[in-house]
Amino acid sequence: MAGPRVRFAPSPTGYFHVGSARSALFNWLVARRDPDGVFILRIEDTDTERNREEWVDGIISAMNWLGLDLDEGPFRQSDNYAQYAESIARLIGGGHLYYCDCTGDDLAARKGDNKTPGYDGHCRDRDLGHGPATALRFKTPREGVTTVHDVIRGDVEFANATIDDFVVAKSSGAVLYALANVTDDRNDRITHVIRGEEHLSNAPKQMMLWEALNHVSGGAVALPVYAHLPLLVNEQRKKLSKRKDPVATESYRDQGYLPEAFVNYLALLGWSPRGDQEIVARSTLIEQFRLEDVSHSPAFFDVKKLTHLNGEYIRMLTPDEFVERSAPWVRPWSCEWRPTDREPGWSESQFDGELFSKVAPLVQERVATFGEIAPMIGFFFVDPVAFDEPAFAKSIGNDPLGQTLLAVAVERFEEAEWSAAALHEATIEIGEALGLVLRKAQAPIRCAVTGALVGPPLFESLELLGRDRTLQRLREALARSSK
């Protein structure tokens, strides 16, 4: 028994959409679940107006990032024009196609108040030949019903009378999506067409074309089974839009989401693993995923939940893995790949790898994405420290108490044993002497040394920063305060 042959067929007209990523994943899962499954990538680049080569690279690198490996391809439709020409020739021979010279204006004029959508069949029986401005239309059956067998939704019926004679090749000669897609699916012996729900209404047309192709090609190729995935929507419950919504998979990679977390989250959109555990390994996904279990209703792409999940994955990393994997955001100069438009805020000469390894465990449990690391630990590498002004004003400002506290801290820290525990103790005592609880006493010190009121644990940070740099910053803050 041969395994399923599935394909992911994106068009390179923009960033890699998260909805596309999910389609790719679900296809991949179906292929991987069966030892004989085959996953194919086909770039649908017949629209030469809108395609750009960089988007093709984007698709491939994003899939690579997600770990969706290919069994065949990537194929490109732009390499298959001969096949499409053959499809067209055969379909013409079989009487399935006709030439049409109607312009958009013609159609609009004829339509008038008539609400009936689609092409009116004006040229269907005019028996036009090929001309300078003739498109090729498919002659759809006027009667009967086409039933789309959808694994997720069950049988969906379309009355053939409601399907108009759609264009298969432009007057320029360029083939269109419907024909190219079906020709390739049929030639590639695709068994499962898994894609977004927006394609459901294309399915009957494609089935008609497939059958027509069978009719004129001698050998019949079994129709594929369809699976239309629920749409990914935004808060307004509209299909995720390239213009308005954060849909670029690349941007999630740049922000420092882990591919395994991203894949896990994507899998949760329209599907769920058995049991109560949502964090599941890729192997579990492969094991449990079934198209039949995919839900029917649209899913909101919830960045908050994605982020939470990513935090969980980050915390599951070993400290070494954390250091290694965060490298593009921490020391991009040493990395082959680095996020675009994201600088850590320090230079190679300022950065101290050994220090970072020690600091890393302090931030690993406090960040949800790698992009959050740098702002949190910049004070370890950059002198003088960059102050968050409101924080400075609030904790130190011109307050005599704050100034006294810093002054005492300088004295105590000059003598203190330089360990987190000892500094902790010393700060408690400093606070007590001034009638301050630790919570209050640590704030000016934290601000003086780190520039902010929130950050990694203070005393561990001081220990790692070292006595000299700590004292220097306390003095600088003092000077700054009395100005």
Add this chain to the structure above:
RNA sequence: GGUCCCAUCGUCUAGUGGCCUAGGACAUCACCCUCUCAAGGUGGAGGCACGGGUUCGAAUCCCGUUGGGACUGCCA
């Protein structure tokens, strides 16, 4: 307008006629922990759109209503 799809907490979902007093996760609230911020722990609030059937019994099946969405291109 036409065709088609969809409908369980705010969100993602579990649920396939009795195990449902509807379970989990995110978000949210409270408390605990605590040097800040997180993380973690405990607890709370919160849902079967509505109306009819079918059935001893319905979140689950059927019909209708309402609501949302997709498509309706010589784009994919």
